Amino acid sequence: MSKPRKLARKRNDNSQGENHSETEAPAPHDAALFAHNMARASQLWQEITQRVSLGFMEDPNMRLGHADPMNILESFVRASSSIASDPMLLFKSQLGFWRSHVSLWRETTQMMLGRSETEMTPVTDRRFRDEAWEKSAWHDYMRRGYLINSQWVQDMISHVPGLDQRTARKVEFFAKQFLDAMSPSNFLMTNPEVLQLTLESSGENLVKGLEQMLEDIRRGDGKLRIRMTDDSAFTLGENIACTPGEVVFENDLMQLIQYAPTTPKVAEVPLLIIPAWINKYYVLDLQQKNSYVKWLVDQGYTVFMISWVNPDAELGRKSFEDYLSEGPLTALEVIESITKSKQTNLIGYCLGGTLASITLSYLRYHGEAARVGSVTYLTTMVDFTEAGDLSVFIDEEQLDSLEERMEGKGYLEATDMANTFSMLRANDLIWSFVVNNYLKGQDPFPFDLLYWNSDATRMPARMHSFYLRNMYQKNLLAKPGGIELLDTPVNIAKIQTPTYLLSTKDDHIAPWQSTYAATQIYDGPVTFTLAESGHIAGVVNPPSKQKYGYWSNQELPFRAEKWLSDAQFFPQQSWWEHWHDWQQNYAGKQVAARKPGSKKYPPIESAPGCYARMKA
Structure with missing residues (x-):
């Protein structure tokens, strides 16, 4: 030190007390x-x-x-x-x-x-x-x-x-x-x-x-919309979101991407990634050097990705039920048809993980739990008792104000949500750019993660209001039967699907102590892993970087702090490889690599697809 x-x-000596x-x-x-x-x-x-x-x-x-x-x-x-x-x-x-x-x-x-x-x-x-x-x-x-x-x-x-x-x-x-x-x-x-x-x-x-x-x-049409990166440095499909793949299905709310294999053999059970719809999916497919998607494909997985639409006023009446029905439930049907696999393994990121848990509850209620072999939750909250700094934006007065604003256009402006997230790290995501861009007069530096961060999406008013009130304000997802969707009571405590929970220690959006609460809720086998860094950098952490490590502990005590105090730390080792070892238990046998699409679902366009290219 x-x-x-x-x-x-x-x-x-000659200063005579003057300041030199x-x-x-x-x-x-x-x-x-x-x-x-x-x-x-x-x-x-x-x-x-x-x-x-x-x-x-x-x-x-x-x-x-x-x-x-x-x-x-x-x-x-x-x-x-x-x-x-x-x-x-x-x-x-x-x-x-x-x-x-x-x-x-x-x-x-x-x-x-x-x-x-x-x-x-x-x-x-x-x-x-x-x-x-x-x-x-x-x-x-x-x-x-x-x-x-x-x-x-x-x-x-x-x-x-x-x-x-x-x-x-x-x-x-x-x-x-x-x-x-x-x-x-x-x-x-x-x-x-x-x-x-x-x-x-x-x-x-x-x-x-x-x-x-x-x-x-x-x-920003009269509002300051800070440019965080050099937008001209990136082009979707060329040097960002560029892992080869095809859009094999689309509806009003999503395009389903199937990525091209890079290995002669692949795991029998395909992977479906459900990202959050607050941002574009390609945070998991930035550049080749740090793409989680490419890494998964290179490990021999058949990877499918939901790419959510950037909704406009016509989709303003889309509900949370629609996101469940037209999102993962529809995607599972398409994947099963294309791959002929009776099972799919799920990966849900942030809000996408919340939707994944609801999907599993729905399938269990209807006797179809076996359609999903395992589930991975990346920085996902299902118990919102301690929702972190985002909770300061959730009270009756603020929700009423927000709903009035959304009612006029039918959706929440992309900049509104982006500004909220920037406030959570104001020095890094607001004031550093004020100094660099406006006081120093310098151009922002090209940075893939900030390019993605600036590529925000709108959200349908009806869906967003339901999510904020039922999850953040009332915490009904954690209560058995607290929410009913598609005429089905949601009870995530009944989920028995093998579960991998990944949280990050410095997460300002989904605090790890809050995400850890899920270990005490699910009824099946649970593995909890805590990575270094924050909500994005801790997740997008390829092994080749040897940057952030992780903590592992097979025991799941009631208190999160007790779990951490007894956990083993693996410095500069990516959680990706730890997860891969776990996922192999549910990957099935090796089969011939699958080309994207099928006779019933032929490729529509190349990845990343037109939904990802929609600008707010």
Whole structure:
């Protein structure tokens, strides 16, 4: 472990107490060009404010009278009242706050006089990793003061007495959104790296940044739609979502892709992957080097993939029942016809896993459980008791507001869901791009995962409302018979299908402690594996990268933390291979490789298909 760096700044004997710890800010390289660029930046900013104002006035939330569609104000009023009811808590908190700032001011003064011998902890916050933050006493003060303020606010909120869990979580979440937004790294005059770049380029970075912001606002019809990656770097079917395959069936809601084999023999039992319909399926088929689909095909599996439609207003009345009937239930029939296999193994990702569990419950109720040999759930919740940060968006007021918005168009806009997920990791998925794209004026870097992340989908209003209310708000899926679909009561506790559960330790969408609850629900044999990293990176982790490891434990105690404490860790080893060893028990014998399609279901078009190419 490296020792903390020591900021030892020698005082110049001739300084007479003047501050020589910082070099004077250089003048712009070209004063005339700088003036020209500032004038241009001012014009761009005026146009931006006009377009944003117009977009704000046209926002359906304003027309519907929802000035606070996320119902934030009420939660903060409750928190403020609770804080005021405990003066001693407030006094102690304020006392610690002022002590921290007095100490900071004393250290900053010493630094400005060149006398500082303070040992500083190495910077781990990526927002402040540039050495310019430490070279400037002013910016170092801004950085450390901000961190003190942020910690004080979060500590204060976490100790508010008398708040129910839902209100406390909402206050903590939205307070952090505000704190993230107010970071000095997000502003020109308080970010030394951006300030230096502005002077060196005579303001060219600001002009380009504002031009990019204006373009992003135009793309969002008055709302800021941040470009996270270089979209021109990727083309579906060429260098992303490019594993060879054919669309062998389609209906209103999905296209079914069958991938071409790469081995002479394949496992008898085919695989059906059910992805979430919140995003496109090809997160599991990004590029050849990290494609889960290609890896499966290369291991000798016959792989089928559901590619969900990007619904428009005509599909607004499609229900959750329709997604069950026209999705996995229909796909199973087609697969059985093409492969002549009496069994199929399922893989469900996120919301697709939730649908997979409902599918299995439906089949069991109708005496057809044997049609599925095994099921794999990737970062899937079926018990929504502890739904993580997404739960802050689920209350009656927010759902009413959301349903009113969806009613007008018949669907939820793709950007609405994308913005929600971005807020869960605001520093990484919002503010880092604000700094890079708009303050530095740099083009976003080509990144396959962010290209997929930006390729969001709409969702039918009826289906989405059912999902949010029955799963997140009421948690009815975990209750036997709590939901009825296609005239069938859903009881996932009766599922006896061999199950592999994969969760990720840093998942901000499906917290692993919540997904672990399924181990205590299913009636059949269950294997639980916990991978490093988050909701996407922990899943898309090919063995060749030797990056993220996983934990394994055959015992399934009631408490998730107990499972982890007794688990064995396998560093830099992909869960893919662990899963493959497990899946072989249900793969059947080896048979001749199958070409995509059949006489009854001839290929319609090559993968990824037109549904995946539909843009929101």
